[in-house]
Amino acid sequence: MLRWVGVAIGGLLLLLVALGLGLQKDPKLIPSPLINQPLPELTGFDLDENRVKIGGLGLPRIINVWASWCVACRTEHPFLMEAVGGLSGQVELIGLNYKDKPEAARQWLDQLGDPYLWSLQDPNGRAGLELGVYGVPETFFVDRAGVIRHKQVGPLTANSLEQGLQMITKMEAAE
């Protein structure tokens, strides 16, 4: 009997440690199975109604999913404006305008500035589904070969940007 109490205590302590570790995890964060998978080819129109395509070979890309209705995007936006200058030439910043009205999106960019090379319109969220988007803003880091190397859920920050770019170079070097 006493032995079993001992076992129970041991198990419980383990459990408490696990729960403590669990506190540092975000239960709402869903890891993407698309990491290290090629970016699906998404074609459509940008906000100026030009035909565009996401995916395939090219410069390393950061694909930022945003919308004018998204509150967190508003906090993220100034950072993108600031960071885009440092990226030019090495990395392209491309927008995915998720479930938005083009007029509203254009107005937002006119007002707050446009950090993106261009933004793909995704009025019905279909492109978002292809990328496994569930909460805006989300950011995908894609390497030269068109392979997704990292995904950030929630507003991009200096840290997460650095992390994403590192993942691109690290994984490219590894292969």
Next chain:
Amino acid sequence: MLMVPTVHWIEFGHFCAVLALLVAWAQGMAPILARLFRRPAWAGLSITGAYLCAILVSLGAASLVHAFVSDNFSVAYVAQNSNSMLPLLYKVSALWGGHEGSLYLWALVLCLYTALLAWRGRTAFPGHRPLVLAVQGWLVFGFLGLILFLSNPFERLLPVPLDGRDLNPLLQDPGMAIHPPMLYLGYVGFSVPFAFALAALISRWPSVEWIGHVRRWALIAWMFLTTGIVLGGWWAYYELGWGGYWAWDPVENASFMPWLTGTALVHSLAVQENRRLLHGWNLFLIITTFALSLLGTFLVRSGVLSSVHAFAVDPGRGGYILAFMAVVLCVSFGLLFLRGGHQSADERILALLSRESLFLGNNVLFVVACLTVFIGTLYPLFLDLTMEEKITVAAPYFNAVVIPLLLLAVTLMAVGPSVPWRKARPDRLLRKFRWPAVAAVIAGLLILALAWPAPLVAPIAVMLVVFGAWLIVSDLWADAGRRAQGKGEFRAVALVRVVLGKRRHYGGMLTHMGVLVAVIGLTAAGLFKQSVSVSLVAGQSFVVGSEELRFDGVRLLKKDNYEAVRGEFVVAGGGVILRPEQRRYPVQTAPTTEAAIDSTLLRDLYLVLSPGEDESWNVRAYVNPLVQWIWIGVALMVAGVLLGLSDRGTRRKTRAAAA
């Protein structure tokens, strides 16, 4: 300066809560200091402390209610959870509508239980009263610490907002107003057996003296927990608009786990009381049940698991509750480990076929069910920690693994009361079970034939119910018959007198009957639910199950604190009109659905309305058979517990034992 008195009130309440923290500390320390300084009289301080704490924490609660009712938005918690247009009832219930306040309710309930325990202990267990109350004092201390340092509902806001952010519209509902208090009366109620157990372990208190009290308190806690859980389901049923009442959400599971071990506990305590067995096991169950209550609180408030009901994520609070749990668990299991030997059984199980061994089976099933729910609830976290992967463990898993266990438990429940203590004679049992078994098989085949192709669970459940109910009713009937013959009474009179004379036994049977009734409802609603979803314009009709409904269009509705679109649906042939709503609360703009339900004993007709394209409206309609039986069954269960608790005989017996 109209604001001045309001300001004083809330600060006064805050002061009371801080004072209560100190008093609770003293309450916990009193017996320790008494022993250390060899001043036995000091131990009595914990009694004063218990009363004082209850008063102080109640004053704090009163000041919060006052802040809500008087729209004092300088209190951050009020500003976040209320609004000047909120109806009075919800201003009061908003006290437990958010994290800080509901935690305060936890502490309040704990203090009230403690005071009640102090009062009951005057005559029932005077010698051990200080120690029992000291254990409670430490619990109060732990919770008040969490409240005052990490989630203080008395916190003030500057500048004072003009109006509040309003109570979550989903919580603006009478069901939600009483669900949390009931649930906490259950959760926290298990602290009382816990306090007894620790006091017994510390002072080597022989279990004959306290087992009766613990059984009663455990039953009370179990009754409230049952009510609380079911009220939550009831609320979800008509407020969330998905036609169901239980989703195996992590937070629901958090309340279900202590319920499962609590159910095991109330049964195995009866074994200890009647047969002087399972002493160590019962202590283990008592501690586990309370620990699971704490775990539930942790899961809901830490944000470890995502859930519909979870409060705002705050790792700090989570860490505190975790540390608190670690202390409680280490102390209590440590004590059990060191001192458990003194609380050992005086008797043995004599035969494999006896009531006590069936009770043991019941315990096995409930503990396994609890462990299963536990594993399912925490497995995603485990996988996330070890493999950085996420999965969903939801209804399909739990239904598949827990329902068979519970059906087995119902089987034992049906059989158990017919099996005598100590040693049963198989031939007698077989004779007794013959006819109910035949009836059960016939009923099962009937269901199978009528509802074919139905999942096997349906006939099995029906067989169990027929079998169990037959035994309960026939026993009662025979019992009444014997009395009628012996005393020359009418059988109806004898029936009532028999029930009132053996309240504890028949209270238990009534509870079992309630379970059977609920099983019928759960089976029917779970397996034979029908639903359609259609898109309609005014004037069109549709069919769900066997009912035809005509859509008569929508009307706009304006209330003080919300606007609604209300649809009108006429049920063909009965003149019943159903009015589902889609509401929009101006402060918290997310639209909410208000399902319309027409309930009869046979079925609930359940409608949810949402806007469709153009002029049309989307309607989802459900026919949920026998749902009302679930609520009726639970009402019977509660009535059974109350009947059992009203047994004077046990009360006298425990008092005599204590004296």
Next chain:
Amino acid sequence: MIRAGLVLAGLLLFGAVDAGEPGLVAEDPDHRQMLEVAKQLRCAVCQNQSVAESNSGLAEDMRAVITEKLAEGESEQAVLDYFVARYGGYILMKPESQGKNWLLWWSPLVVLLLVLGLGYRFLRGQRVVPPAPPGLSDAERAAVARARAGLEE
């Protein structure tokens, strides 16, 4: 019984439909099939709700995709796989039983056996027969024999 009653009544009513009652809207069977698939998928943003039940925008989009893919003739499993490839196993309401979830699916049985084993051990421990009274010594045995012999005489 209830079910049979419902079916019977339903038949009667559907009979009425055939008779051409005006404005009676029936549910689209494709819609029903879509909901069957949607029920097996979790709405990623709303926590513990299936895509069939949720009113969120994401769930709406997912329902549209399901409808579309089913209309294109894809099997239900293919549709589920499509979402798993993009959202991971998280998106399934019922965790896959093979692979890394074996622990999840087998543990209830293991726990049951374990606890049953413990219960059995306990019961067996209980059935230890109390030690028999010590046997008689030779002298006592002789005394008994003598007494018996005396009685028989």
